[in-house]
Amino acid sequence: xxxxxxxxxxxxxxxxxxxxxxxxxxxxxxxxxxxxxxxxxxxxxxxxxxxxxxxxxxxxxxxxxxxxxxxxxxxxxxxxxxxxxxxxxxxxxxxxxxxxxxxxxxxxxxxxxxxxxxxxxxxxxxxxxxxxxxxxxxxxxxxxxxxxxxxxxxxxxxxxxxxxxxxxxxxxxxxxxxxxxxxxxxxxxxxxxxxxxxxxxxxxxxxxxxxxxxxxxxxxxxxxxxxxxxxxxxxxxxxxxxxxxxxxxxxxxxxxxxxxxxxxxxxxxxxxxxxxxxxxxxxxxxxxxxxxxxxxxxxxxxxxxxxxxxxxxxxxxxxxxxxxxxxxxxxxxxxxxxxxxxxxxxxxxxxxxxxxxxxxxxxxxxxxxxxxxxxxxxxxxxxxxxxxxxxxxxxxxxxxxxxxxxxxxxxxxxxxxxxxxxxxxxxxxxxxxxxxxxxxxxxxxxxxxxxxxxxxxxxxxxxxxxxxxxxxxxxxxxxxxxxxxxxxxxxxxxxxxxxxxxxxxxxxxxxxxxxxxxxxxxxxxxxxxxxxxxxxxxxxxxxxxxxxxxxxxxxxxxxxxxxxxxxxxxxxxxxxxxxxxxxxxxxxxxxxxxxxxxxxxxxxxxxxxxxxxxxxxxxxxxxxxxxxxxxxxxxxxxxxxxxxxxxxxxxxxxxxxxxxxxxxxxxxxxxxxxxxxxxxxxxxxxxxxxxxxxxxxxxxxxxxxxxxxxxxxxxxxxxxxxxxxxxxxxxxxxxxxxxxxxxxxxxxxxxxxxxxxxxxxxxxxxxxxxxxxxxxxxxxxxxxxxxxxxxxxxxx
Numbered sequence: 001x002x003x004x005x006x007x008x009x010x011x012x013x014x015x016x017x018x019x020x021x022x023x024x025x026x027x028x029x030x031x032x033x034x035x036x037x038x039x040x041x042x043x044x045x046x047x048x049x050x051x052x053x054x055x056x057x058x059x060x061x062x063x064x065x066x067x068x069x070x071x072x073x074x075x076x077x078x079x080x081x082x083x084x085x086x087x088x089x090x091x092x093x094x095x096x097x098x099x100x101x102x103x104x105x106x107x108x109x110x111x112x113x114x115x116x117x118x119x120x121x122x123x124x125x126x127x128x129x130x131x132x133x134x135x136x137x138x139x140x141x142x143x144x145x146x147x148x149x150x151x152x153x154x155x156x157x158x159x160x161x162x163x164x165x166x167x168x169x170x171x172x173x174x175x176x177x178x179x180x181x182x183x184x185x186x187x188x189x190x191x192x193x194x195x196x197x198x199x200x201x202x203x204x205x206x207x208x209x210x211x212x213x214x215x216x217x218x219x220x221x222x223x224x225x226x227x228x229x230x231x232x233x234x235x236x237x238x239x240x241x242x243x244x245x246x247x248x249x250x251x252x253x254x255x256x257x258x259x260x261x262x263x264x265x266x267x268x269x270x271x272x273x274x275x276x277x278x279x280x281x282x283x284x285x286x287x288x289x290x291x292x293x294x295x296x297x298x299x300x301x302x303x304x305x306x307x308x309x310x311x312x313x314x315x316x317x318x319x320x321x322x323x324x325x326x327x328x329x330x331x332x333x334x335x336x337x338x339x340x341x342x343x344x345x346x347x348x349x350x351x352x353x354x355x356x357x358x359x360x361x362x363x364x365x366x367x368x369x370x371x372x373x374x375x376x377x378x379x380x381x382x383x384x385x386x387x388x389x390x391x392x393x394x395x396x397x398x399x400x401x402x403x404x405x406x407x408x409x410x411x412x413x414x415x416x417x418x419x420x421x422x423x424x425x426x427x428x429x430x431x432x433x434x435x436x437x438x439x440x441x442x443x444x445x446x447x448x449x450x451x452x453x454x455x456x457x458x459x460x461x462x463x464x465x466x467x468x469x470x471x472x473x474x475x476x477x478x479x480x481x482x483x484x485x486x487x488x489x490x491x492x493x494x495x496x497x498x499x500x501x502x503x504x505x506x507x508x509x510x511x512x513x514x515x516x517x518x519x520x521x522x523x524x525x526x527x528x529x530x531x532x533x534x535x536x537x538x539x540x541x542x543x544x545x546x547x548x549x550x551x552x553x554x555x556x557x558x559x560x561x562x563x564x565x566x567x568x569x570x571x572x573x574x575x576x577x578x579x580x581x582x583x584x585x586x587x588x589x590x591x592x593x594x595x596x597x598x599x600x601x602x603x604x605x606x607x608x609x610x611x612x613x614x615x616x617x618x619x620x621x622x623x624x625x626x627x628x629x630x631x632x633x634x635x636x637x638x639x640x641x642x643x644x645x646x647x648x649x650x651x652x653x654x655x656x657x658x659x660x661x662x663x664x665x666x667x668x669x670x671x672x673x674x675x676x677x678x679x680x681x682x683x684x685x686x687x688x689x690x691x692x693x694x695x696x697x698x699x700x701x702x703x704x705x706x707x708x709x710x711x712x713x714x715x716x717x718x719x720x721x722x723x724x725x726x727x728x729x730x731x732x733x734x735x736x737x738x739x740x741x742x743x744x745x746x747x748x749x750x751x752x753x754x755x756x757x758x759x760x761x762x763x764x765x766x767x768x769x770x771x772x773x774x775x776x777x778x779x780x781x782x783x784x785x786x787x788x789x790x791x792x793x794x795x796x
Contacts, residue, residue: 030122033233034107035141037116040130044112051075052128055083056104059126065097067177069202071134083128086201089180090248091123099124120233127235137208138235139215147229148243152188154354157225158379159187160241161350163196164217167239171198172210178202179209182251194228195245200237212237345408345420352376352422352429356386366439370399370504375434383434384419391426399504400428406503410476414468416491416501432501436494439501441487441559450557451592455601457496458554458593462604463629464498465490469547470622472500473540481538482506485546486527487553507538526560530643531616541616544625545643548611552576555605557590573612573642580609580639603632609639 042048051074062070070085085104087096103119103126111117118127120143127133150156163185170181179200186193198216200209216232216239224230231240240246355376356363366373371389378384389400400423407418422429440461443449453461465485472480482489482500489502505522525533529545532538549560552572560572579587585602593601607628613619618640620628628634 031103031106032120032122032145032231033143034110034119035117035143036111036114037129038114040115041113042115047075047079048081048115048130051079051081052083053108055081055128056101056108059085059104060097060101062097065093065100067202068093068096069178070100071203073132073134078130081128081130082133083126084133084201085124085126086199087124088197088247089178089199090251096124100126118235120238125233125235125238133235135203135205135208136236137204137212139212139237141235142216142219143233144219144223145231145233146224146227148227150187150226150228153226155379156187156194156228158351158354159185159194160196161354162348163194164198164239165348165350167196167198168210168213168217171200171213171237172206174200174202174209176202179204180251182247184245192228192243194241194243195247196239196241197247197251198237198239204236209237213239345404345418347420347422347429347431349422349424349427349429351378352386352431355379355384359386359388376431385432385434387430387432389428389430400430402506403430403502403504406478406480406506409478410472410480410503412468412471412476413497414464414499415471416499435491435499437492437496439488440490440492440498443492444487444554444557445559450590455593455597459597459600459604460496461490461492461498462551462554463626465500465547465550466622466626466629468498468500469543470626472506473543473622479540480506481540482543482546483532483538484523484527485543485550486524487550487559490550529616530614537616539616540621541619544611544619544622545616547622547625548608548619548642549573551604551608551611552588555590555593555601555608556588557592576605576609577642580605600632603636604629606636606639609642610637612642613640614643615640 054074055072058072059065059070062072065085065087068087068089068091071083073080073082075081083104085100087099091099099121103121103124107117107119107126107128110119115130116128118125118141163183167181167183170183171179174180179202180198182195182197184193184195198213200212204212212234216234216237220230220232220239224232227241228243229241232238353359355378356374357376359372359374363374363376364372365375365385371387374386374388376384376386400421404418404421407415411417416435417433419431419433421431437443443453469482469485472482480503482503483505484502485500489500491499491501493499523532527546527549529538529542532542549572553560556572556576558572576588579585585605586598588605589598589601607625610618610620610628611625628636
């Protein structure tokens with residue numbers, strides 16, 4: 001009997017030998033780096049050290065490691081120890097336990113007296129601390145290992161930027177099981193491949209994981225650039241690249257997560273003894289179940305009510321007269337849909353960052369009111385201009401999307417061409433064709449450079465600007481008002497052809513024409529027509545006014561508002577008007593132009609004065625302006641007094657010339673509104689009546705514009721249209737009542753279900769608080785029902 005038992009044990013030993021040898025092989029996971037903190041020390045026989053030994057000993061047996069991540073604590077107070085373990089996501093549970101167990105015990109030997117330590121093995125990381133480290137991003141200490149090199153660093157960096165961008169998004173978007181992403185990219189004309197991996201501790205939030213990886217990427221750029229083999233190791237995240245596939249193919253596709261999530265970090269100290277009996281525990285369980293059911297039911301009710309109200313609103317919005325009330329909402333929805341259709345123009349942020357050499361100051365070609373402009377070069381050799389909006393920019397998402405939607409549909413030689421855009425996080429970039437000679441203001445206002453512009457060149461620029469405006473106003477598929485035409489928004493190419501730029505403030509001419517639709521006045525003082533700056537009325541004639549100011553500046557060679565005449569009562573427009581009436585137009589002309597083309601210059605002064613007339617109806621259209629410029633036989637009418645700019649009676653701001661919402665300049669607005677219409681030259685513009693004004697929808701405005709294209713826009717008086725007044729107010733009341741009914745219904749529904757379960761709590765728990773809750777909620781329910789009834793009676 002004993003002989004047979006010995007033989008059986010012998011055969012068992014033979015069968016187990018391969019498994020034991022395999023286990024020994026797995027234990028040889030290569031050591032990489034470690035770090036022992038010097039912030040505090042403990043003795044080897046301390047309670048802290050005993051708790052740490054207890055945690056490390058659980059690495060080889062704890063089932064939580066089945067998910068590739070371990071976090072546990074042991075002890076209390078100052079002797080409490082927190083430990084985490086993270087394995088590479090493609091390791092099996094057995095390999096992960098072995099790696100963590102080996103690295104943990106080795107860390108105890110390398111850091112015998114320290115309160116904090118971390119060990120990086122090739123496939124796992126072990127970390128412990130006397131402070132809580134669960135769910136906390138930590139990027140120090142950070143280490144790097146490098147190997148190999150690449151011949152073309154610029155191309156390799158561009159490929160890596162795109163790969164790292166995708167991996168960072170993929171890893172940070174991971175779930176509670178794992179936050180890891182792998183991928184590969186080709187370079188050197190698709191002959192070489194680089195493989196990458198990014199991983200975070202799964203207890204980090206998406207934002208914390210992304211921030212940790214951004215720090216690791218910055219460290220990579222500083223110490224690993226140009227290497228095709230590198231590892232960056234941080235306590236809560238890591239990244240790795242190699243020219244060969246070092247990860248298992250199982251990571252290429254995310255496996256279905258069928259197992260339950262790991263339990264939260266627990267303490268190994270004994271649990272406190274319950275202070276109450278079985279009846280108390282039973283009551284607590286009952287209350288927890290009831291509250292959970294209540295919350296679930298209330299959420300279902302709220303969702304149903306919201307869907308019902310949304311359906312009712314949709315019915316109202318599709319009614320025959322709903323356009324008046326919900327026009328703005330539909331416009332914003334259409335804008336979002338149109339922006340989604342421009343995705344073909346979208347660039348990756350890493351691509352633009354490489355093209356501009358990480359937005360280096362050497363590549364900066366200008367700075368505007370909304371941010372800086374950089375010159376860049378794409379990988380195909382194309383030069384681009386990148387407008388990078390600053391985070392604190394006054395140009396918000398609405399202006400950003402507006403410029404994309406408008407520029408994507410425009411194509412004209414005298415308009416700057418939009419190449420694309422980038423919208424990622426806080427970064428908002430607009431990519432244009434690069435125009436080599438900068439903006440017009442850099443030439444025409446410069447005391448030395450403007451002498452290089454002879455009259456033929458200036459006339460060519462004037463005609464080009466007029467062609468661009470004519471395209472915007474009449475020849476494009478949309479009819480657009482630029483609203484911010486000035487010298488700094490005119491770019492010059494290598495042949496000095498002008499290109500109109502910066503469409504962030506542009507608007508369709510048939511939208512927002514009335515007072516209520518232009519309460520946010522934007523533009524640049526000195527170029528804004530007075531009916532727009534004071535009342536908010538704008539049309540295509542507003543651009544004509546700005547064009548007239550620009551023409552006079554081109555002839556004079558100086559800027560309106562910073563005119564060479566130092567008398568405060570005169571600016572460029574008033575000075576030009578006085579000299580025109582006195583037949584001394586030679587005083588207006590830039591002395592560097594000479595007298596060879598004086599007749600043509602005087603004709604352009606005449607055209608400029610026609611464009612800046614006080615009454616918008618008297619100003620010519622751009623089609624008429626083009627006819628005047630191209631045909632000397634066209635008879636010009638006598639101009640009336642121009643609308644002198646607002647800063648005629650206000651000290652101008654000489655600090656900058658940036659587009660800004662006019663309402664932000666409180667001094668200008670206050671001073672302007674304190675003047676009478678006759679003082680500022682607004683004789684023919686009616687005062688705003690006190691009755692209600694609403695925006696005219698596109699259909700009505702288009703019909704009005706077709707009947708009287710050049711007429712000055714007037715406020716829409718509802719008293720003159722009693723039927724339309726009733727239609728609009730009916731829809732407004734209907735929308736308000738639907739919103740009110742939705743809110744009251746949600747409150748009443750909440751009271752009903754809480755009352756029911758309050759009664760159930762009182763019945764099951766035999767407690768008077770439950771029944772008191774029922775009576776209070778029933779009283780509130782009655783109040784809500786009465787309020788709803790009264791609203792319905794008095795508001796219809």
